[in-house]
Amino acid sequence: MVSGIATMNSTILDVFQRQPADPVRLPLLRPLPATLIVAVYLLVVLKWGPQFMASRKPYNVRKAMLVYNLFQVLMNLTLFVLAFYYMFVKQSYDLRCMILPSDHPDKGVERLLSYSYFINKILDLMDTLFFVLRKSYKQITVLHVYHHALMVMATPIVVHFYGPGGQYSTMGILNVFVHAVMYAYYFVAALHPQMKNKLWWKKYITKLQIVQFVILFCQAILTVWLNPTCNVPMPLQYLQVAVSSSMMAMFGNFYYQTYVKVKSKPE
Template identity: 40%
Template sequence: MFAQMMDFLNRTPPDPVRLPFTSSHWPVLAILTAYMVLIKVVGPMFMKNRKAYDLREAIKAYNIVQIVYNIIMFVSIAYFMLGPGNYNFKCISNLPLDHEYKTWERWVSYTYFFNKLMDLLETFFFVLRKKDRQITFLHVFHHVYMVYICFLYMYYYGYGGHGLFLINFNVVVHIMMYAYYYQSSLGQDRQANLWWKKYITVVQLVQFVIVLSHCIYILQQPDCTTSRLSATWGSYVSVVFIVLFTNFYVRAYILPKKKNVKAAR
């Protein structure tokens, strides 16, 4: 596995077209380094002796943009895979460089990567509102990982293919997630109807189970041209996120109920 990974990392990009921030590791690493410094050092220092900012209107606008962006992205990716891309879902491969719809494949893939950069703004809202409890290890790890893994995939494996299939499940989760965020920003009356909050985590878990299952299916086909490393890494990461999100679900929704039952007795 290690030798396979090193061979993958030493490869030159299979696609000569490099879209913004994907020409090398440095732009992405610089963005992620700045993100970590700002949310962990500069931001808390700046807010230490200040009152939390009221960002309700900015957050509403941000959530609406995210909902619309993700809906358009989901429709575009689904249409492309089922239509012009004509993907074979039993063994998904990137379109060849001379394919007439290759440019489309590049851009629908890139829209997801760019959206992961947009997602980083969420943490800055937490910092400015002094919601430090929400800046958990899972939150930060997830954001950093998603930006960098998207870059690695596009840089070393190319745009589209197996990765494009996998990310569309995550787009569905994000539509639900930002719809929840938007509703929770509307005030106490609307917040009372947020009974479906926990099901976002359930959908996230289902997403990773589907990804894990599909990756295992790919790996069982020795003649499949899908990147073996992509499927292998997707399997490992799915297991990690299943554990992390299961732990979050238990702590957020199961243990509090048990405590309430004991307190009622």
């Protein structure tokens, strides 16, 4: 039994000690720095931040939020347009098996887009910091924190074991589109607080989130069962199935609790 445990531990260590799939190393785009970033994020928003704000009044961060939200809209839209161009206009990928060889002329662009997407996921963490500074703790939900932490961790893990972009460009293009819409809502809501409850398209952002993960779930299923010759790591495909399933369940529950259950309550 001891021998079996030792063998299992050795196998796990071998997995994490293997050389990265892509030889080009970019700052922070590795599992360990990403883990440290997420650890600090969790400590700040769940412990250090609330402790710091305990004896303080909420800060007025409206101007900072306006700048941040507008920047996020522009960055996410830029990434979406570029990804859409290379995926559907230039057709760099075979959509049945989205892999670019290392000598492909668009490989450098793929790395740049993947790295920009990763930096964007780190910047996403700032919106939780605004919640802390405003003492709006009810918005720091399990879904919110889990989603942000997961998105920061996902890119370095995929790049380490699989490489940049490729099959996971689908996740990227869907995510930046949804976030462009989401931050546009945040910008308008911060610019005109009196209109916040009148912005009819708020609930459709959650619907977009759910559709996003349905597509990712279907992509992974189709790759595993209908295109097994596609040279992508099957464990990552199973992980995509598990993660997209958990996100569909959590966003579905949020939508039900926020828009269906509340609406069905008697006046």
